[in-house]
Amino acid sequence: MKRFHxxxxxxxxxxxxxxxxxxxxxxxxxxxxxxxxALMGTMLRAESIGAQATPDASQxxxxxxxxxxxxxxxxxxxxxxxxxxxxxxxxxxxPGVAYDEAVVARFNEITGMQVNYLMGAESATDRLTxxxxxxxxxxxxxxxxxxxxxxxxxxxxxxxxxxxxxxxGHFQRIVDNNTLNExxxxxxxxxxxxxxxxxxxxxxxxxxEGPPETWDQLEEYxxxxxxxxxxxxxxxxxxxxxGAAYEGLTCNALxxxxxxxxGQIIDPDSGEVTVNNENAIAAFERAAGWVGxxxxxxxxxxxxxxxxxxxxxxxxxxxxxxxxxxxxxQEEGSAIADNFTVGQLPSGTEGGESAATLGGWQMxxxxxxxxxxxxxxxxxxxxxxxxxxxxxxxxxxxxxxGDLYSDPDVLAAQPYYEDLFPVFSEASVPRxxxxxxxxxxxxxxxxxxxxxxxLGGGDAASLVENLQADLEDIMSEL
Amino acid sequence: xxxxxxxxxxxxxxxxxxxxxxxxxKSFRDRGTLARQxxxxxxxLVVPVLVVIAIVAIYPLIETFRxxxxxxxxxxxxxxxxxxxxxxxxxLDDPQFWSSMQNTAIFTVAxxxxxxxxxxxxxxxxxxNFRGRGIVRTSMLVPWAIPTVVSSLLWEWMFHxxxxxxxxxxxxxxxxxxxxxxxxxANPSTALGAVIAVDVWKTTPFMALLLLAGxxxxxxxxxxxxxxxxxxxxxxxxxxxxxxxxxxLLVALIFRTLDAFRVFDMIFVLxxxxxxxxxxxxxxxxxxxxxxxxxxxxxxxxxIFLTIGTLAFIYTRLIKVEEG
Numbered sequence: 001m002k003r004f005h006x007x008x009x010x011x012x013x014x015x016x017x018x019x020x021x022x023x024x025x026x027x028x029x030x031x032x033x034x035x036x037x038a039l040m041g042t043m044l045r046a047e048s049i050g051a052q053a054t055p056d057a058s059q060x061x062x063x064x065x066x067x068x069x070x071x072x073x074x075x076x077x078x079x080x081x082x083x084x085x086x087x088x089x090x091x092x093x094x095p096g097v098a099y100d101e102a103v104v105a106r107f108n109e110i111t112g113m114q115v116n117y118l119m120g121a122e123s124a125t126d127r128l129t130x131x132x133x134x135x136x137x138x139x140x141x142x143x144x145x146x147x148x149x150x151x152x153x154x155x156x157x158x159x160x161x162x163x164x165x166x167x168x169g170h171f172q173r174i175v176d177n178n179t180l181n182e183x184x185x186x187x188x189x190x191x192x193x194x195x196x197x198x199x200x201x202x203x204x205x206x207x208x209e210g211p212p213e214t215w216d217q218l219e220e221y222x223x224x225x226x227x228x229x230x231x232x233x234x235x236x237x238x239x240x241x242x243g244a245a246y247e248g249l250t251c252n253a254l255x256x257x258x259x260x261x262x263g264q265i266i267d268p269d270s271g272e273v274t275v276n277n278e279n280a281i282a283a284f285e286r287a288a289g290w291v292g293x294x295x296x297x298x299x300x301x302x303x304x305x306x307x308x309x310x311x312x313x314x315x316x317x318x319x320x321x322x323x324x325x326x327x328x329x330q331e332e333g334s335a336i337a338d339n340f341t342v343g344q345l346p347s348g349t350e351g352g353e354s355a356a357t358l359g360g361w362q363m364x365x366x367x368x369x370x371x372x373x374x375x376x377x378x379x380x381x382x383x384x385x386x387x388x389x390x391x392x393x394x395x396x397x398x399x400x401x402g403d404l405y406s407d408p409d410v411l412a413a414q415p416y417y418e419d420l421f422p423v424f425s426e427a428s429v430p431r432x433x434x435x436x437x438x439x440x441x442x443x444x445x446x447x448x449x450x451x452x453x454x455l456g457g458g459d460a461a462s463l464v465e466n467l468q469a470d471l472e473d474i475m476s477e478l
Numbered sequence: 479x480x481x482x483x484x485x486x487x488x489x490x491x492x493x494x495x496x497x498x499x500x501x502x503x504k505s506f507r508d509r510g511t512l513a514r515q516x517x518x519x520x521x522x523l524v525v526p527v528l529v530v531i532a533i534v535a536i537y538p539l540i541e542t543f544r545x546x547x548x549x550x551x552x553x554x555x556x557x558x559x560x561x562x563x564x565x566x567x568x569x570l571d572d573p574q575f576w577s578s579m580q581n582t583a584i585f586t587v588a589x590x591x592x593x594x595x596x597x598x599x600x601x602x603x604x605x606x607n608f609r610g611r612g613i614v615r616t617s618m619l620v621p622w623a624i625p626t627v628v629s630s631l632l633w634e635w636m637f638h639x640x641x642x643x644x645x646x647x648x649x650x651x652x653x654x655x656x657x658x659x660x661x662x663x664a665n666p667s668t669a670l671g672a673v674i675a676v677d678v679w680k681t682t683p684f685m686a687l688l689l690l691a692g693x694x695x696x697x698x699x700x701x702x703x704x705x706x707x708x709x710x711x712x713x714x715x716x717x718x719x720x721x722x723x724x725x726x727l728l729v730a731l732i733f734r735t736l737d738a739f740r741v742f743d744m745i746f747v748l749x750x751x752x753x754x755x756x757x758x759x760x761x762x763x764x765x766x767x768x769x770x771x772x773x774x775x776x777x778x779x780x781x782i783f784l785t786i787g788t789l790a791f792i793y794t795r796l797i798k799v800e801e802g
Binding site for chain 2: 125129132133135136157230234235244245246296297298300301302306309310315438441442445449452453456457
């Protein structure tokens with residue numbers, strides 16, 4: 001789904017995905033455009049997926065977007081840029097597109113500007129490559145862009161300082177992650193963090209009082225439940241997580257390291273590499289012990305969806321995943337609906353620190369834009385509290401304003417947000433992307449490669465020692 | 479016998495030519511002009527192709543050579559510097575480079591050998607006459623016709639430890655149960671074998687097709703003569719089929735060896751950057767794009783180019799020896 005310029009086929013695809021068209025209409029328009037039956041089949045399938053994912057069919061999409069008057073009372077958006085055209089690039093995840101278009105329409109209505117929504121590649125890595133090429137060419141084609149939590153360091157040389165449009169009330173850690181040399185590269189838009197999913201029905205059945213609070217408990221609970229369940233469900237496993245050699249493993253391993261008092265990979269203030277320590281090594285060795293034990297041996301090839309399918313099929317007692325898996329687990333037809341809970345990941349010792357790797361997205365304004373002030377106004381609007389509230393209700397995107405986690409309207413739509421507040425206010429840990437700037441990918445590749453080798457049975461002490469040397473090399477290049 | 483016939487033909491052709499020249503001695507000078515004109519036309523027709531090759535092949539190649547001596551980064555505002563042979567030293571010092579070289583070498587030897595053997599068996603089978611040959615020949619090509627990314631995703635699910643059909647079949651055969659289910663592509667001991675299996679499944683039809691084309695140009699009278707002389711089927715294969723198939727076989731081997739050596743898409747989709755199956759092309763891509771090290775990544779790219787160039791040179795020499 002690498003779409004960029006609107007054209008009839010893309011428009012049809014989008015409308016089909018959003019479930020705006022009937023099957024007949026898709027067929028009719030598709031045939032008129034001379035599309036192959038295979039492509040139309042995909043669209044029809046996408047249409048039914050889109051229809052399923054719409055949370056509440058009785059409500060029109062975008063119904064929670066505040067009215068123009070309410071927004072103006074709160075944000076006082078400037079109308080000085082009426083007639084100005086700006087392009088912003090965001091993601092394109094099926095049903096989200098229609099909502100984002102409604103958000104754009106409201107902004108255009110208030111300000112008289114013409115904001116164009118460009119849909120970027122679905123894969124984040126592909127989108128980053130696209131941004132980098134656009135920025136390398138100093139192109140003014142993109143005025144604003146949605147950037148990942150690990151990109152501020154990479155995008156900083158091309159960023160407009162957004163400190164004057166950053167509003168109060170965001171989680172401070174996310175703001176810090178977006179700030180390089182006192183320049184605000186991105187405004188927090190919505191967030192993500194690693195969570196522990198636990199099966200409440202099984203915890204009760206096996207006599208445990210609640211989700212595990214330490215890794216020792218998790219191992220014990222998982223083993224007990226697994227041994228009991230395996231008689232009826234031979235494929236049952238204890239704990240699934242993301243163990244393939246990719247960015248997701250960096251996120252998982254950082255959580256193990258920090259929660260075992262292993263410090264950061266790189267000290268965010270001094271830039272010193274701090275990964276080689278006993279606690280970090282012990283944390284990685286513990287995780288290596290799960291492979292083929294409480295976790296399937298295949299976990300070293302798992303990404304998010306591999307584990308989630310096992311979990312949602314009812315074949316795992318615990319799962320480490322991002323918040324998106326919650327809504328899917330509660331869907332109709334899910335084997336575990338109403339039988340699980342989410343919360344903080346375990347800590348290394350009783351009463352110790354829990355850690356959740358920070359994910360999420362920010363809004364960035366390009367320094368090559370010819371309409372920077374207009375683009376900043378757009379960034380201020382889409383990241384504002386009323387707009388994040390609407391997004392939380394309709395898209396289940398986690399807000400970056402702490403207040404919204406106790407907002408009654410938000411909690412009515414997403415009751416589990418209450419449990420997530422401590423994760424974001426206390427436990428969230430950013431990856432070392434700000435301190436390593438445009439070398440972050442190198443840092444992450446070195447880190448997940450070493451951890452992957454440890455999970456595969458390599459000697460942790462020597463691998464971490466090599467990792468420390470590799471990371472020092474990389475940081476010396478900065 | 480066949481060569482005698484050929485020689486006879488050539489003599490006749492030469493004689494005809496000679497006659498023709500003697501008959502048209504007057505117009506000899508005009509013919510020279512014509513030849514020159516034709517040569518010029520030939521050049522005019524070829525130039526666009528040469529320009530395209532220069533743009534899409536030679537320029538990038540030279541640029542890669544140049545970049546491999548710098549520390550250029552992808553989309554960076556850092557000024558690139560000339561670093562001499564540092565990138566080559568770093569590459570040759572990198573254990574990951576050597577492990578991916580080793581993976582690539584094992585992959586290449588294993589897939590090319592298996593594909594050649596299986597392709598030969600299939601080609602010989604299809605070459606013989608039997609009912610439904612057309613359908614078999616067409617259906618045989620299905621794996622080759624499926625886009626690589628699609629077949630990789632397909633195999634990814636077949637290899638899956640919980641939902642994969644391979645574990646399921648082994649369970650039906652009582653060779654496995656849930657506790658020993660393998661994630662074929664993720665498990666370090668089976669990962670490389672798994673990607674080899676996918677490539678063999680996918681590319682054997684291509685090999686078979688190339689060999690079949692070679693088989694079809696071997697004249698049948700040679701076999702008839704051998705039959706009359708009392709040669710067994712096996713003798714026929716080793717003394718007639720194989721020697722006459724050699725040129726086609728060598729061409730097929732060149733294609734497959736070079737293709738296998740630069741394998742990227744299938745492994746990348748199936749296993750990403752996992753070290754157990756990382757090929758040299760994936761290693762290079764990781765350096766170039768994921769790490770944004772255009773300069774440092776160009777060094778292994780040049781090394782791949784040189785290796786493939788050497789392999790191609792050896793193969794073409796083999797063919798030349800064959801022809802000579």
